[in-house]
Amino acid sequence: MAPILEVEDLKVHFDTYEGKQQVLNGIDLTVNEGETVAIVGESGCGKSVTARTIIGTLAQPPGEIVSGEVRYRGEDLLSDRAAAQRVKNEEMAMIFQDPMTHLSPVFTIGTMMADIINYRGKRSISWMRMIRDAIGRGNRLSAADRERCVEMFTKLQIPDPEGILDRYPVELSGGMRQRVLIAMALITDPDFLIADEPTTALDVTVQSQILDILAERIAEQNLSVIYVTHNLGVARKLADRIYVMYAGEIAEVATTEQLFDQPMHPYSIGLLESIPKLTEFDSEGIGGLIPNYTDPPSGCRFHPRCPAYMEGTCDVEQVPAFELGDGRYVACYLYEEGMDVETAASIADTEVEYEDEELEQFAAGQTGGTPPWEEDEP
Amino acid sequence: MGFRSYLLRRAILTIPVFIGLTLFIFLLARVLPGDPARMALGPRATDEAVAALRIEMGLDDPLHIQYLNYMGGLLQGDMGIALTTNRNVFTDVLAFFPATLELVITAMFLAVLFGIPLGIIAALNKDRLGDNLSRLIAFFGVSMPVFWAAILIQLAIAYNLGLLPPSGRIGVDRPEWYTGFLIIDSIIALNFEALRSTLAHLALPAFALALAPMADVARMTRSSFIEEYNEDYVRALETQGLPGRLIAYKYVLKASFASTLTIIGLDFGFLIGGAFLVEIVFSWPGLARYGVRAILENDINAVMGVVLVIGAVFIIVNLIVDVLYGFLDPRVRYGEGSSA
Structure with a gap:
């Protein structure tokens, strides 16, 4: 499988009143052709910033891309703006987190679909054309395009797919709006899809419907996908590979089976243990909070919360990613380059032990994001 | 709800606002100091003449009758005579x-x-x-x-x-x-x-x-x-x-x-x-x-x-x-x- 997207050493800072926030600290990420990659991590660890930087909607300022490359089929999107524009227009699409705010409130679904189908990728549009559109001539969906929309809506299980074109977003429920957003992203037949927590704003039953639909679309259109989520269950359901992200750094990269079978990075272990299990009342978790980005911890950014923290080692230098025997990458000094999986697994078992007390701290101190165990399992 | 019923509802809502406006203007005019009949006739007119004009202008009627008369006049395009131009x-x-x-x-x-x-x-x-x-x-x-x-x-x-x-x-x-x-x-x-x-x-x-x-x-x-x-x-x-x-x-x-x-x-x-x-x-x-x-x-x-x-x-x-x-x-x- 050839890589379709390669992100290398991406660093993004944010200018705020408190100072420069070093939000992304050297992200490396690869998505292969036809692969679904999930980025998981707590709220506020830089997942969405990564997604936005890739598709080019990062607000600059306050954001600032300090270094790094985002190569899409070999072209660097950060240095070549024309290529970035073309790729964004023709090959990438994005589904957003909150369907309530990501649709224009003052136009019908049909108008938006028509604009996307007719004008997507156009560099500019003449005033004449806009005036003609405004007074209602031109820019209607052609019969064929209308058919395409209806077909897409049907595939996304939208009831009354014909009538929805004349509806305003305000007339639709959250689940419907999210389906419409998905339709808008997919109608242009992209190769690459970025989904930024598209089911977070929805209730559990709708969430699982949308996920099923999305999985089906991904398979059918052979999409390469980056799926951003803080919900491990969702990642498990959709992803081929998972990037565990912590505080702007990649902690662990593994296939979905590898990660759920045996997480190696202490943070991954903590995340997985935070998932409530039906058989036990006590789940274990990670104490503390995501660090302050203006003055992040030296060395491994996870070390203040890490149960296996080694003084003098972890807090000195940024940890390189070690490739283990099974091909996964872990950025943790517990392991060594090329270490075989059994050895690594036994280290993980013996060295990384979360205590209940830390869990309680985590629950008490948690203000910034939702603790993992409160999230809805799809 | 369609656009037409929204329009209708808004239009109907303006009627009470308009009535309120006339009521307000009418009351304001009545509580202002100064006798309209006296002002119309000038300072040298006799008291009898002023009293006669008051009756003619309906200023002796109770307030609500005066208001109804005023509204009746409005509906017929009668706003009273302007002193400065001597026209309606x-x-x-x-x-x-x-x-x-x-x-x-x-x-x-x-x-x-x-x-x-x-x-x-x-x-x-x-x-x-x-x-x-x-x-x-x-x-x-x-x-x-x-x-x-x-x-x-x-x-x-x-x-x-x-x-x-x-x-x-x-x-x-x-x-x-x-x-x-x-x-x-x-x-x-x-x-x-x-x-x-x-x-x-x-x-x-x-x-x-x-x-x-x-x-x-x-x-x-x-x-x-x-x-x-x-x-x-x-x-x-x-x-x-x-x-x-x-x-x-x-x-x-x-x-x-x-x-x-x-x-x-x-x-x-x-x-x-x-x-x-x-x-x-x-x-x-x-x-x-x-x-x-x-x-x-x-x-x-x-x-x-x-x-x-x-x-x-x-x-x-x-x-x-x-x-x-x-x-x-x-x-x-x-x-x-x-x-x-």
Whole structure:
């Protein structure tokens, strides 16, 4: 499988009143052709910033891309703006987190679909054309395009797919709006899809419907996908590979089976243990909070919360990613380059032990994001 | 709920507002100090004559009967006799109001025509040259007292340069009276000489009057445009790869237009009342000037008539604004405040 997207050493800072926030600290990420990659991590660890930087909607300022490359089929999107524009227009699409705010409130679904189908990728549009559109001539969906929309809506299980074109977003429920957003992203037949927590704003039953639909679309259109989520269950359901992200750094990269079978990075272990299990009342978790980005911890950014923290080692230098025997990458000094999986697994078992007390701290101190165990399992 | 029922509901709601307006004006006129009969006859009239006129004017009737009589008169186009012109106020209003309305509508048109692009340019060049230029123009517009601006404009363009006539509504024989709006009347009469003269006379006072609302419109357009541009759906449209011009002038402009519309409606009512300064500077035979004279001469019927007309126009303009809200934003039609 050839890589379709390669992100290398991406660093993004944010200018705020408190100072420069070093939000992304050297992200490396690869998505292969036809692969679904999930980025998981707590709220506020830089997942969405990564997604936005890739598709080019990062607000600059306050954001600032300090270094790094985002190569899409070999072209660097950060240095070549024309290529970035073309790729964004023709090959990438994005589904957003909150369907309530990501649709224009003052136009019908049909108008938006028509604009996307007719004008997507156009560099500019003449005033004449806009005036003609405004007074209602031109820019209607052609019969064929209308058919395409209806077909897409049907595939996304939208009831009354014909009538929805004349509806305003305000007339639709959250689940419907999210389906419409998905339709808008997919109608242009992209190769690459970025989904930024598209089911977070929805209730559990709708969430699982949308996920099923999305999985089906991904398979059918052979999409390469980056799926951003803080919900491990969702990642498990959709992803081929998972990037565990912590505080702007990649902690662990593994296939979905590898990660759920045996997480190696202490943070991954903590995340997985935070998932409530039906058989036990006590789940274990990670104490503390995501660090302050203006003055992040030296060395491994996870070390203040890490149960296996080694003084003098972890807090000195940024940890390189070690490739283990099974091909996964872990950025943790517990392991060594090329270490075989059994050895690594036994280290993980013996060295990384979360205590209940830390869990309680985590629950008490948690203000910034939702603790993992409160999230809805799809 | 469809657009039509929204429209109907809004229209019906204006009826009680209008009744409230008449009631307010009527009561205000009755509690004002001074006896209308005495004022009509002058200080040297005998008490008997004044008492006789009071009875004739119905001032001895109980208040609610007086109000009903007043309303009955209004419905028949009778607003009482104006002391200053000795005609029915209704006739005066018909004679003077079109001049003011023509001036104010033209001014508002200019304000919107220049204000909105100015605001958009400012928003799209936020904190850059375009924004600062537009801000400068807007501050000039709001901070300049309208009569002062009017005098300066009149001096410079009419007297010193002699480009446009300094005063009056028209320089040639006026076309036959159809609507009282000289632009419309001269078009109906196909009298293009009169049309040209009308527009020439209208240009300066309308421009002077337009300065302040133009600044308002520009500032309001700028701020709501910027706010709307930061909405999530604009990011979504950007990732869809739509051209920037389409996003800005179709999606953002339409969504941000509601607050501009509010300002337009408010300014319109304000201009009708405030037009008298410009009308006096340019000797414009309008209703505002008529109203000021009525106030100075204690002509109670004329004052009531003028206030009623201005109030009614205000109600109608705001009705139009409300209807346009509903037209622009489906959330208003569905009675929902926000997208949530």
